[in-house]
Amino acid sequence: MDSKQMVHMNQGEMETSYARNSSFQSAEQNRMKPLMEAAIVDVCSNTSTLLCGKMVIADLGCSSGPNAVALVSIALEATRNHFLQLRQTPPEVSLLLNDLPYNDFNIVVKSLVALRQINEPVVVAGVVPGSFYERLFPSGSVHLFCSSNSIHWLSKV
Template sequence: MNGGDGEHSYSSNSDNQRNVIAKTRPKVEENIREMLLKLNFPECIKVSDLGCSSGQNTFLVMLEIVNTITGSYQQTNQDLPEIDYCLNDLPQNDFNTTFKLVPFFNKEVKGKCFISGIPGSFYSRLFPNKSLHFLHSSYSIHWLSKVPQGLEDNKNNVHIRSGCSLNVCRSYMNQFQTDFNLFLRMRSEEILPNGRMVLTFIGHKDVKPFCRDDFYLWSLLSDALIDLVSEGVVKQSEVDSFNVPFYNPSAGEVMKVVRNEGSFEINKIETYEHLVSYETDEEKDDDQSHGIKFGRKMANRARAITESMLIAHFGDTIIINHIFNKFAHHATQNYSFSGPTTFNIIMSLIRK
């Protein structure tokens, strides 16, 4: 993710994720309240947000969780607990942008809340045994630990797409199953009995065919790269060797991994389609202006989450500018007034 708060930063291009956080808020609050009752309101609560990224969204999640905890204690006339709030993401995450918001956060909450950063992959151990009470993760679990093996036949695509080989689809699915099983096993060692997790991630419907255009950003990125090959800006071999470490599973695939791993009880799992919104002045803009603004917005959103990967692979900022100019063009060409949708999965788990 791009750090800072500039035009192409994650912080400036994560309004869609913010809407998802708002949608899942009742589920987070419900699980926290139920957990506190089950655990008899402990004196200290340890919480973690895995894949927290940076900026305002991280702050909003912190505020939501801490206020729900303190509100639950107040409603039952309990002394407020001390809250140990741990923000986790990869070491290269821009933690500083979030930490700058901590003074504002402290003014908004009651009680004592101790905030720390825990750099590291959530596919590894991050916390001591049985130390966590509540874990939250939004729009992170669909990122894999690595690009799957066996994608040599995935030509002209950066991800699964209609027409790609069944081996490509299976490689992605197998990598997700391996990673998510590992994620659950690591968390099972860290979360105490009756502790909870609320996970939100991009998924896909349980429909055929198995290989399909299942995430619009990757289709647009593939089309942009193909354009640059035809113009001689990048080599075909460079495009063919670039794949995104991302998999959006079905609810059935997720439940199967949870049940096979065995450490957690599925409390609830829900799915919904989310309209990917973008800001525009509907009264003044005609359809063409809408489309152009939509294209630029989608390009900035994609750039915020993929630029570091693309630079690592293609190695030239100038090429990156070309890629996202093409991306914006294709997004504009595919524009519809209703906008694209994503299929989201919200799952709450209880440590057995």
């Protein structure tokens, strides 16, 4: 059986699901907040990056449950705060959440509902099933990639 079909978190919201047993991952994502904020400031400060007023952020290995949108939520807040300080209109932001095809994307999509209700910056959200060992996005289409707890799965350079 292909590893992409075998490796996945326990789905759903039951007692043994990833959604209910991911407090360590949540704590690690919270510790990454200053790094995410600095990365956003760096991306937003590069005027050639955001010429068209749009930004794309992709989370590789988003998983599911409450942690699925944690990093991109930090990125959205940092983007909004950066442009508020500059008294400029924030760019439209497209969030792309990636994980293996057998991830519980139903829970991920439920998590996206709250993000779509944020008015500034405008959020367009989507899921991208597939392995990050394969090409997932057109070249030059993503301004910021983030990944927190999927790094330990890396086995290829």
